[in-house]
Amino acid sequence: MRHIRLIAATGTAVAALALTACDNGTGTEDEGAARPKATVAAAETNVSKSPESSTPAKDTTGTGTDSGATDASPVARTDVPSAKPVASAGRKGQSTGRSVVLCNGTNTSVTAQLLSRPLNHMLLTVKNTGGKTCDLPYYPVLRFDQMQWVPQADESTQPQSVVSLAPGESGYAGVLLSAADGSGSGGMTAHKLTVGFQGMTPNSDGGPSATPALPAKGVYYDSTLKVTYWQKDLGAISSW
Numbered sequence: 001m002r003h004i005r006l007i008a009a010t011g012t013a014v015a016a017l018a019l020t021a022c023d024n025g026t027g028t029e030d031e032g033a034a035r036p037k038a039t040v041a042a043a044e045t046n047v048s049k050s051p052e053s054s055t056p057a058k059d060t061t062g063t064g065t066d067s068g069a070t071d072a073s074p075v076a077r078t079d080v081p082s083a084k085p086v087a088s089a090g091r092k093g094q095s096t097g098r099s100v101v102l103c104n105g106t107n108t109s110v111t112a113q114l115l116s117r118p119l120n121h122m123l124l125t126v127k128n129t130g131g132k133t134c135d136l137p138y139y140p141v142l143r144f145d146q147m148q149w150v151p152q153a154d155e156s157t158q159p160q161s162v163v164s165l166a167p168g169e170s171g172y173a174g175v176l177l178s179a180a181d182g183s184g185s186g187g188m189t190a191h192k193l194t195v196g197f198q199g200m201t202p203n204s205d206g207g208p209s210a211t212p213a214l215p216a217k218g219v220y221y222d223s224t225l226k227v228t229y230w231q232k233d234l235g236a237i238s239s240w
Helices: 002-022 037-048 092-096
Strands: 108-115 121-128 134-136 141-144 163-165 170-176 188-190 193-196 219-221
Touching: 108 193, 121 163, 163 170
Parallel strands: none
Antiparallel strands: 108 121, 121 170, 134 163, 141 193, 188 219
């Protein structure tokens, strides 16, 4: 009996030691100092509100949008420079303050002359017959008979500035009527020519047109028909 009581007492002591050493209120063994729950909760709160997690990631791609965006729209470029019309280059009216007078059918005389060289070419001459200097922007707008299309200009002949004609001065433009090798299509002979003038912006109306006389036999042209820009110097298009 004494042996049994000793074993029971020993078991009670061991159980008490176990409860003292192991029970930290959670039923698990505490191998070190317990971390207060309030500190853990505060740390988790700080992490969720930290600038690193709440601020969108900076763009490192050069696209100008945040990496966290899910519905990014393309950004329209605004740094692309626009092409300037030839009429804005070297405008005398802008530097002298004079009012601009456009050359057209009311203050000029216009002639159309077929050339023997180069082949299939024609020369347009515009003479200022008015009392004021006039401007000849861009290139002539040609129409043979009832033609429904407009011949394009050879961009390589664009001058550095607008052609200005003092009273009595002349300006020139070359016309390629047809391909010398016969590669053009839709060829026909015209008996009437209308020369249109442009304003200071492309394709704008420069005033009344002119109707220079054509040879009695007419003028043959095809789909390769094109013109030069107006020139102050005839030599600029003499070999065009």
